[in-house]
Amino acid sequence: MPPAVESPPSRGRLRDPGRDEGIRRVVQELLAEVGYDRLTVDAVAARAHASKATIYRRWPSKAELVIDAVGCMEPLPVPPDTGSVEEDLRQAFAHKGVTKEFHLDLVSGLLTALPRNPDLAQVFRDRFIDPRARAMRVIFERAVARGEIPPERDLDLLTSVFPAMVAHRSLVAGRPVTVAYLRAVLEQVVLPLAGRQSPRSPG
Amino acid sequence: MPPAVESPPSRGRLRDPGRDEGIRRVVQELLAEVGYDRLTVDAVAARAHASKATIYRRWPSKAELVIDAVGCMEPLPVPPDTGSVEEDLRQAFAHKGVTKEFHLDLVSGLLTALPRNPDLAQVFRDRFIDPRARAMRVIFERAVARGEIPPERDLDLLTSVFPAMVAHRSLVAGRPVTVAYLRAVLEQVVLPLAGRQSPRSPG
DNA sequence: GTTTGCGTACGGTCCCGTACCGTACATAAG
């Protein structure tokens, strides 16, 4: 989706098509560094080697610029099927790069602003959070299909355990998300929950 | 701890001692409503029926005011011992008021600002997060003492599961923390993890 | 009367969004 403006390309200088993507990348960087409220359009222009006029020619406001930049984030690819839940989870989420893939700083920079920016909140959840949750969900769905996980398990609950633990560790507790921590969460929390032990009946 | 300024109580008009607490409460409210970056001293003064001069006479800056207000939050009381982990957890965390006790809006309003305010981050974690984590930890420590939980369990990990799930549900997913959700997390996640099933050996 | 309280008004700064200038680039006409 191009930013907002349609222009019949008649005569005159053509827009550099890579420019949009460059500006969006700068917005994503600055969101992670200073957060939504402290992000300024001047800073975006400076780091992107652009001028504010160029930015406002393509996006109508700071809010729309941020919404577009968040909406264009790359989703997590669907992890390969290794044949078992354990291996699927370890290969997908127990390596060091997963902290980058989770974009914890970006999430942190946006969280405070979400309640006051409903459009941003919707884009953030529809095009950033949900696709990432789906990457984890397919692992559990494959496990259900294999018979590794009983079909009555609540996959929504199961899916959110790992990202919730990682986000809490980094953002709330302020402690580093090491590979050791990732493995501990998988081995001692997620995998036991995914196993066959009978869930308690409520009440 | 009085705010920051020590005044030799000689003669003259005395400060209203309740004034400090009232201003702190307003700060806590506004942090939950608009977050740290958008909190203004003018708004604090207006809602507290005070003037900015009064506030700056007691705290040297907005940053110190917020740090003090967060540091003076009431901790969660230690939950009563009901005799079993299950009952302890249900009574302490499966009732509706727990969302208020967790102050999710306040946490949300602070998260983005923590990386740029180390002093605030330290006070937030030392005097707000850690005491609340302790309220949950004592439940599990009692369970270990009773023999309900094997002593080799990682209590730090176990303690953070519930707050992590609740915070993720509300702040990241943007979905309501209902009593049904609280019970589901306890029954299907926390209690199974606290039980006697053998944790997997890593590797 | 002195000391401390309180409120209003103000300076300075920051930032959003716009207007304008001169230049670089692309097409169309001669």
Place this chain on the structure above:
DNA sequence: CTTATGTACGGTACGGGACCGTACGCAAAC
């Protein structure tokens, strides 16, 4: 090829508004 035209672009300046922290004037308590 040369010239004219139209658009994109970087840079700067500006208006308007919000906000932090302070200066001043006055009232209340001792």
